[in-house]
Amino acid sequence: MDYLPITVQMKSRHCLIVGGGEVAARKLKHMLHADAKVTLVSPEYTDEVLEIAEKHEIRLVHEVFSPEHINGFYLVIAATDDRMVNRQVSIAAQQQNIWVNVVDDLELSTFIMPAVIDRSPLLIAISSSGVAPVLARKIREKIEWLLPDALGSLLERLKLLRPKVKKKFSSLKEKRSFSEWYIESAIQDSKVLEKNEDSILEFYQQQHKPEGIVYLVGAGPGDPELLTIKSLKIIQKADVVLYDALVSQEILQRVRKDATLVHVGKRAKCHYVHQDQTNQMLVDYAQQGLSVVRLKGGDPFIFGRGGEELQFLTQHNIRYEVVPGITAAAGCAAYSGIPLTHRDHAQSIRFVTGHEKSSKNSLDWNSLAQAGQTLVFYMGLMRNQQITDSLIKHGRNPSTPVALIEKGTTKNQRTVIGQLNELPQLVEKYEIKSPSLIVVGEVAELANELDWFKDGELISSNNKIVAKNDFGATERDNRLPLVANV
Template sequence: MPSPAAADRLFALFADLRGRTVVVVGGGAVAARKVEALRGTGARIVVGAPALDPALAQLAADGGLEHVEGRFDPRWLDEAWLAIAATDDAAINRAVAEAGEARRVWVNVVDDAELARVHLPARVERGPLQIAISSGGGAPMLARLVRERLETQFDESFGALATLLSRHRERVRARWPDLARRRRALERLLAGPLQGLLRRHRHIEAERAFDLALKPDGDAAAARGHVALVGAGPGDAGLLTLRALRLLGEADVILHDSLVSAEVLQLARRDATRISVGKRAGDHATPQEQTNALLVELASAGRRVVRLKGGDPFVFGRGGEELEVLRAAGIDYEVVPGITAAAACAAYAGIPLTHRDHAQSVRLVTAHAKDSLDTLDWPALAQERQTLAFYMGVARLDVVQAQLIAHGRSPGTPFALVENGSRPEQRVVNGTLTDLSHLARLHAVQSPALLIVGEVAALATTLHWFGAAPLGDAVPLAHAA
């Protein structure tokens, strides 16, 4: 066979093996992987080898395959439609290939593109939906890399969607007999809420949405928009969930906070409209009411909207308020959690939020405004053996320091201020509670920054692993200059 570089391209197809004999030559781990790929196809699987590894032996005992014991005999392929040579003996593999050629049986030879007449691709399987990737046998690691990337883009809802569409194929053809109209209708249907409902395991509602789309006036309903509240995490794009990444790739419009990093936004669909609705302390650029109205307006116009929030939508992100507005407007929505600042900043600073010797509980607290500070239960917050994580508190550190000490927290309690946690410019300032506001001013700590108070904060000095070592009483270089 010519080398893959010189050969014409391979012809891709999917084979119906139901009731047909497939012979696998070899009884080791490689053969076991090939047998596993064949299971579920309905093929009659015959494995020929002197002995079987434990997994194959168990399958044979359970009736999942037939074992022909002994060294390869060309007659094994007399009834085969497909054969796979999966031994570590090059001579045997060549004999299988030659026997297949003589009998016009397609033969795959594992890791030998020259001998193979058929290649088994890397696959992404989602129910009846399969995506096959081949490099022509010349670069299997590349095919594997492509498969791994596709795995992140196609979740299990694609399998459920393929099953639903297959089940109702004749109804779809009857509803839109004209091929061009059918394609346009299906494009509208697939852009609607159907897949989102399947993704959230709301199968009855998905069936209803499908039935509605097939009605004469169903086009408008199928075009109804959708809002996803997505947590963008603290800034490091590598901390996004797979679901968040998929939604960013599907979005028509992205409404994002000012705390969402440029690295995260770069992962979004290139032609998606990006709208900043950011808020920072002292700079309420976009009122919440305006953001709410915009979400309803865009979704009502049939857009797929991602409301992208720094951290987690439900931790001081006003996500609940936005869902209440969407619910009242009858807009379909979903929520994708993100890594909240307390978890991310602590981890990137080397601070365990809980520790058997130091802290048995964690409290997440907002110090955004004077009113919120006045309503806090300071005696409870001042108790020992707990970790406090203050969000949005840079402007009120003096109040936090004073209240904790006044209500009984030791002035020697360690703290850590994590500025721009998880980002390349991350800084960590360590000290004790009595010096909190002084050290924050000395090092010019700016928002976004998270304050961690508790004995565990001292561990940042020894467990830090990301970015520069924590700062303390030393004057930063910018000030020293």
């Protein structure tokens, strides 16, 4: 790009035109149109120039040009038919860093004037960078043809609407979509321009109620750093966040500061917000056009009632997206050093609920008691005795290793390792509280070897609290530390 197109505010700025003929008269009209204060220098002037000068406050200097005439001007135009004079004007102006245009002489000009379509305040300028001014004028004619007549009044309306639009819409996106809609409507039907600003804004808002959305987001098991980048972005933009009891304060602190926070989990006095109420709230907020986050511990589709909530949203035609989270089994096992699968011990994993919808025990204990798999019981604490009895009764070895993981991935994590037949006693003895997971399977014992999480507490089957070395790994009496000092 050889030239930068800019529009210059000329109102009350001093402009010098050197010349007094036909070309000078044309340039004079342009400058007057832009409200510039014009001085002309020329030994003689045509009648046209004299006439214009009389009507407007134009200073006419009846002299041959000399470089001193340039002093103090903002912009200079050389419009004589004498190239020597034009050159003198150009040199004098450039020496003082004054913008100069020499008509039809690119070489001597520091700026050039484009072909202009003037529908003030709308200006369309077409420049061929001085290479083909005729072509630029032809293009201008073609564009003029395409432009709707009401363009000038449209701009006037937009100018009047501007402060109201600014007040009405908070986001740039909303402001832009209103302006796009208004321009498009006015071009199609100029009657739109006759409506006053308030009624047009009201009309637009009725037609364009923002569409609400619900994001079903998994907040992970506790450690806020286990939030995914996507969930973080969404909670930082949400208007409303409905969250469960398992969502930690550290995570809630990351929610947009002016968002509405609604606790829909278990409350201090054991009051529940009923699932139906939560579903309805999601719909109500979304129908107000808000961006709503349903924030759940772990993953929303794993024992999180996420499916039920989405079915309700579907029935009410509410748009939604699902953002998965790290489920408690994955998070707690990782932070306790328990690999849920291991080629020597477990070829499959089962996530099992200890809290079924109906109270009757409908789990398939025969299949759950099979060896070679890891079972992770969610919400199983209250039914630990039944889990123990059922598994042993259906054939799982009573000495199968088990782990109880309380408040996993948080700085209050406790992991108790023992064996299946002592599970109820471990719960009682260590006063294990919710939220906790029960892991059943040979892999549970690997925590004694692989535990790494410095903030967590590991209690091994011999009732000993295992200390951690500098690397977070547990130190065992008869084994070398996991990470060698090098």
